[in-house]
Amino acid sequence: MNDEAIIRLEHVRKQLTMKNGGEEIVSVILPDISFDIKRGDFAAITGPSGSGKTSLLYLMGGLDKPTSGSVFLDDQEISALSEEELASMRNQKLGFVYQFHFLLPEFNALENVMMPMLARGRFSTSEARSRASELLSRLGLSEKLHNKPNQLSGGQQQRVAIARALANNPSVLLADEPTGNLDSRSAETIYKLFSELNRETGQTIVVVTHDEHFASETKRILNILDGQLNSDKRLE
């Protein structure tokens, strides 16, 4: 396996300051955490709710910035980028899957998957269309290209969301509880999909989950407790 780190966190601290009637309350979510994700990794971040695992994912995805410390993606310090640069970076290098599908309700499956490809004008509409239908077919949705999100089942919606996350060939696929809202059969499909993706295309995947079964299907489990790295286990 390639040992090159694709995501690197160095002494990352995240705290939130809330104002409560003139009084400032500082709550530390991540006191100081360092680890890296290798290219081709399939890692699960587990831990009880409130442990800071989702915050960690958003920091890795450039949706949030650390209070101190640095986050590197492909050796670029993304924690130092401007908001506009982060937007482009997210578009080109990252794919997100959330607990809820978060598809745009006004657009059909195909259009939703095309959206990130068209956002920065990297693809022409026809290129985006053929690529999106290819992705959706690969995820078993070739019959549902023109369905609106509300005409799809929960599992199908989540697969469209995964296709959308993969649209721009991201360096890393970040998933936040992708099966949290699905029945066990659909969840099973999603596990398989992630494993296949990782095995067949070498797609780097980081999944936040508290589903033990899902975590056990991955290659590496990072357990977070109170914002600290509690354990880092390689499976296989």
Place this chain on the structure above:
Amino acid sequence: MIINRHLVTIAFRQLQNRRRQTFLTLLGISVGVMVLITAVSLMDGLLQSFIQKIVDIAPHVIVSGERVKSPVPDQLIVSGNGNHVVFVKKVNRERQDVIKNYPRMESLIKSDSLVQVVTPLVSMDVIGMFGTISQPVQLFGIVPFTENEIEKFSNSMVSGKFDALGRTPDGIMLGTTVAKDFTARVGDRMRIVSQSGVIYSVRVVGIFKTGINDIDDNSYVNLRLGQIIGGFSPDEASDLYIRVNDLPKDGLVASTIERETNYKAITWEQKAASVVALFKMISGIVYFLVFFVIMVAGFGVANVLITNVLEKSRDIAILKSLGFKRSEITLIYLTQGLIVAIIGAAIGCVLGFLLIEIMSSIPMASSSQSFVSSSHLMMGKNPMYFVWASLFAVVVSLVAAVGPSRNAAKVNPVEILRGER
């Protein structure tokens, strides 16, 4: 920044999703634009038709007996106690309100190539009597042939023939208002009492209606009869009416006359200035009120966008996480404002056009209180009304859209995406 087509698609689809609210906002803008177009057309139409009528049938320049300067002293003696004694040669009484030796003046003015027609007239206040009715009349003595070339009475005759006045030395032509007041008809004899108390018997030869109420209040006799009734000498006139060949040169003609003859000469623009100013003031008030109608439509736009932004904050968060930039998010919502404004303005233009057509076909009872009376509302018709009203609606909508659109761009994806838990 790439302004790409699908930002517009996103904007459009979101609006389609809120069909009812979007429709109501469209309606607001449409009505605003329609009212604005109609109001502008109405006010402009009134002013234009008023000016057109004046230009068509009123003298372009009026020379009156009023002197520009008082006579200069021929001899000035300063006495020791600070009093001044001024001598002027003329010692007999001189009427300061008449043009002396008008035929000379007429030929002088006519020699200017810019002048088309000059006609002398005398004016006076008399008492008219018909049957048991007696009331004040504004009477003019005119030279019918040349007067007609300016005021076009022959086109405005309600009954009788204008030519008859020239053929009837004791004939009188009544304005429609006067005729109505006296209930007099063509062929009737009536009496005129001059200011010196002399009674003259005259015969009604025609009744006219120009539509300008100032003129329809007047009555006309032949110049000679007018001079006799008003106590003018045969070479005196109270005014000279002038029509010029080239309208914008009327000011030049007037100033030349003043300089050369020392008689006051005013142009129709000066005479109508107060009326035009009043029109403009009324228009200003109307536009001001209509402005609020469009403002309210603007609130409608702001409202639909605020709702959209609030309701779509999740989608905005997603778009941001997919790599859409703040400016692009702003653009989506500005585009929504623009779409609503353009469609609304287009509908408003159609409605405005129809309303103008309908209003200009409604018969209207003429009122003698207005400046100009007409059988229909005179609506202005100018494509610029539509351009300006639409542009105004678009600007107001865009201004209204700026706030919500900027708020949309401020959505923090982390808060929204986590908040779903």
